[in-house]
Amino acid sequence: MQTPDFKGTHLFDRLCWAKERLEPVQSDYRVVFEDSVDECAKILVPDPNWMACALQGGILPPVWVYHELAKDEAQPDFKKHTRGYLLHETEPMPAMTEEEAIEYLIMKDIPQHVWQSWDEGNRPKMVICKKEQLPQTRTWRNAWRISDELNLAA
Amino acid sequence: MAGTIIADTLTHSTAGSVTTDYVVNGSAKAWERHNASHSIDNSLSVSSVTDNGIGDTTVTYASALSTATQAISGSAGNNTSNDSILGNAAVQAHTTTTHRYLIMNSSGVAQDRAFNSTLIHGDLA
Numbered sequence: 055m056q057t058p059d060f061k062g063t064h065l066f067d068r069l070c071w072a073k074e075r076l077e078p079v080q081s082d083y084r085v086v087f088e089d090s091v092d093e094c095a096k097i098l099v100p101d102p103n104w105m106a107c108a109l110q111g112g113i114l115p116p117v118w119v120y121h122e123l124a125k126d127e128a129q130p131d132f133k134k135h136t137r138g139y140l141l142h143e144t145e146p147m148p149a150m151t152e153e154e155a156i157e158y159l160i161m162k163d164i165p166q167h168v169w170q171s172w173d174e175g176n177r178p179k180m181v182i183c184k185k186e187q188l189p190q191t192r193t194w195r196n197a198w199r200i201s202d203e204l205n206l207a208a
Numbered sequence: 209m210a211g212t213i214i215a216d217t218l219t220h221s222t223a224g225s226v227t228t229d230y231v232v233n234g235s236a237k238a239w240e241r242h243n244a245s246h247s248i249d250n251s252l253s254v255s256s257v258t259d260n261g262i263g264d265t266t267v268t269y270a271s272a273l274s275t276a277t278q279a280i281s282g283s284a285g286n287n288t289s290n291d292s293i294l295g296n297a298a299v300q301a302h303t304t305t306t307h308r309y310l311i312m313n314s315s316g317v318a319q320d321r322a323f324n325s326t327l328i329h330g331d332l333a
Contacts, residue, residue: 064271064332065271066271069253070252073252093261094260094261096259096261096266097246097258098257099248099258099259100255100256101248101256101270102248103250104255104256104270123333124303124305127303127304134275135272135274135275135333138274138332138333159255159256163255163268185245192245192262192320195320
């Protein structure tokens, strides 16, 4: 299916268009990350409708748009976004592979301090894996950590 | 765009009128439903959910809101137990693209549930 020329169309309207027409894509990828020493490892799960948009292309804005809005929101006097037009008027991303979409999602939805220095320090702070690689029971869920002996080549 | 109707008021033949402001401002701007392993069954304008631990979830939106003052409602339950309380996680304030919430049982202990859903009302950026 051809994506309409969505540049200038509100992002929410594009998402509604996609939900009506695109088959959701359940990704098996998960991103495990640690963003606080006081909390257990967290697991990011991609949304199937969002993944369909990423694979389709022409719908989602570039990830830097979200970073710009996050910068605005981090200002102490922030009250309301005034640059929302960046979401709607910036040239949308072309079609991504599932792996490219996961990389985009990491930069969009995981704190920057995690993915910008994920492999610095004594052990990785972030791992991309398949859902079957996660523990199968959640009995000790709040004790989950990324293993010190992780084989990053696996 | 093809199929667009521009109207400020909708009028029913007998029941009266409503301005379309009510429709635009009153409709949910994002919603999601996920299971105990945080796989998302259905959604709108959500890019991911993050499993922060037992009963603790962050939802991230695809289309940002204009302010971080969104109203969040939701529900959670199992096939056999519905004693679930949904609360905002005070450790992390909402942002214009996220909210974080906790599912607890009636004793206030965080719990995973088989069916979890939230929906967000607010103004889009």
